[in-house]
Amino acid sequence: MASTPPTGFKRLPDSERKLPASAHIVGPVNPDEHLEVSVYLRAPAGERAGDNASQYAQQPGPRMSRQEYAARYSASPDDLAKIEAFAQAHNLKVVEEDPASRRIVLAGTAAAMMQAFAVELQRYAYKGGVFRGRVGHLHLPTELEPLVAGVFGLDDRPQAQPRFRYGNSTTRFPLANTDTVSYTPPQLAKLYEFPQGLDGSGECIALIELGGGYSEQDLATYFKQLGIPTPQVTTVSVDGGENKPEGDPRGADAEVDLDIEIAGAIAPKARIVVYFAPNTDRGFLDAITQALHDTTNNPSVISISWGAPESSWTSQAMQAMDQAFQTAATLGITICCAAGDNGSGDGASDQLAHVDFPASSGYVLGCGGTRLSSSNGKITAEVVWNDTTAGGGATGGGVSENFALPSWQTDAHVPLSINNQHAGRGVPDVAGNADPQTGYQIYVDGQSTVIGGTSAVAPLWAGLIALINQKRGQAIGFLNPFLYKNYQQLTQNKALYDVTSGNNGAYTAGTGWDACTGLGTPVGTQLLNTLITSQS
Structure with a gap:
């Protein structure tokens, strides 16, 4: 069924799945297993949510409210009705509809799902676990294929990894001053x-969190040690994901606590909302779209510290998430994404260069990593984070194989990919301290520890953007075009520090933008002043 569509069906473009090299089949799925899938529809005819994203981003700030977006870009009643009829005809139930995000959740047995989407599901062993998976394309009735952007949830393999790294330090926390090899977020x-x-x-x-959890006691302990009021933290469950601490300080709990504690220490009066979702492409995408269209919490900045090499994603998943990020630009929401912790190869085993997705989307602020040195409360040096010789990781960065060079990056001298001389989106855009040997002091599962990785840089920038939003009285939104267009002014104003030393494997830092640390690291007050001055 995976290779040849049955009569009346068409292949869903870009939905092809391949198996990881180390996965092997262990047997068929239980035909009575209950499954849920998210079906994403294309924008209504004549409307594309991303058409005006770059236009809206020429000056920082929101250009369309969530209500205005919903009125213009919601799924049409006719399209929803067609999916509902499809579900009924294939013994599936519609359990949720969200017209604004153009998402419909269908539920049914594995047997019904396989018949509805003309696909075969098997169970595969992989990295010590078992996932439900498929090979090849999905299929849809011919009349529905033009309406559907993607179908997610049939394959539940782990999609992403957290982008943090542990340091070797056993120094007790908190440390007394900034002349140390690790830092509290307020010190940074x-x-x-x-x-x-x-x-x-x-x-x-x-x-956005795809595993692990936090305890209120850990947060209270951490912020008490910092002398900062504990921020208001709430959780949102997506696709059954929940705040579920594993009790392993070296597991996903570390990512969750790292994100909350850095963002909360930088912007302690900001409300922090944690969207927990399963670690699948469906869970990841649904968490992002739920945050974007959340009219209760109304986030103005989203921090994402999970990712995977572009080569491990389906094209439909990357396109659907990129579409969501275009929506964020339209709504004036900033997305900060970790650029990866495995150097220019991003942990892939083929000896080629890879960039991390979602940091490689042109509608997010890709966050790379540095090693920072300081003395007497001042930065004395900052170089590319690269500890690969000691097995300690390095910042991600490079040239996308899937996303074209954005118009606002055309003057940044992004090199061609070393793989095939392909022109593409350059990653990252900015950077911050990430080396675990100069890492962040956090508290996780009852333990004080030091953690680094570009996972820390995304919430660091998210916290800064929350402060900027507060001062401006308006969300800054999609920041990339402004940073690149005004780079000379930003450097003249010393609003960005240009990191010019080091490499991440295939790419080397230099003057101006580079595929290790992007445009550089922040000088927060000057960045804020430049933003305000540019709009006065």
């Missing part, structure tokens, strides 16, 4: 000259 905020007198009041920072 001071070193990066984040604006003073701001606390994120009135802002909401969304965090």
Whole structure:
């Protein structure tokens, strides 16, 4: 069924799945297993949600409210009715409809799902676990294929990895001053000259988490040690995901606590909303779309510290997420994404260069990593994070094989891919301290520890953006075009520090943008002043 569509069906473009090299089949799925899938529809005829994204982003700030977006880009009643009829004809039940995100959730048995989408599902052993998977394309009735952007949830293999790295330090926490090899988030905020007198009041920072959890006691302990009021943290369950601490400080709990504690320490009065979802392409996508269209919490910045090499995603998943990020630009929501912790290869085993997705989307702020040195409360040096010689990881970065060079990056001198001389989106856009040997002091599962990785850089920038939003009185939104268009002014104003030393394997840092640290690291107050001045 996977290779030849049955009569009346068409192959769903870009839905092809391949198996990981180390996966092997262990047997068929139980035909009575209950499954849920998310069906995403294309924008209504004549409307594309991304058409005006770059236009909206020429000046930072929101250009369309969530209500205005829903009125223009919601799924049409006719399209929804066609999917409902399809579900009924194939013994599936519609359990949720969200017209604004154009998402319909269908439920039914595995047997019904296989028949509805003309696909075969098997169970596969992989990395010590078992997942439900498929090979080849999905299929849809011919009349529905033009309406559907993607179908997610049939394959539940783990999709992404958290982008944090543990340091080797066993130093007790908290440390006394900034002349150390690890830092509290407020110490780094001071070193990066984040604006003073701001606390994120009135802002909401969304965090996307695909596993693990946090305890309120751990957060209370951590912020008490910092002398900062514990921020308001709430959770949202997506596709059955939940705040579920594993009790392993070296597992996914570390990612969750890292994100909350960095963002919360930088912007303690901002509301932090954690969207927990299963670690699948469906869970990842649904969490992002739920955050974007959340009219209750209204996040203005989203931090994502999970990712995987572009080569491990289906094209339909990357396109659907990229479409969601275009929606974010339209709504004036900033997306900060970790650029990866495995150097220019991004952990792939084929000896080629790879960039991490979702950081490689042209509608997110890709966050790379540095190694920071300081003395007497001032930064004395900053170089590309690369500890690969000691097995300690390195910042991701490079040239996308899937996304074209954005118009706002055309003057950044992004090199051609070393793989095939292909022109593409350059990653990352900005950077921050990420080396675990100069890492972040956090508290996870009852233990004080030091963690680094580009996972830390995404919430660091998200916290800074929350402060900027608070001062401006308006969300800054899609920041990339402004940063690249005004790069000379930003460097003249010393709003960005250009990191020019080091490499991440295939790519080397240099003057201006590079595929290791992007445009550089923040000088927060000057960045804020430049943004305000540019709009006065």
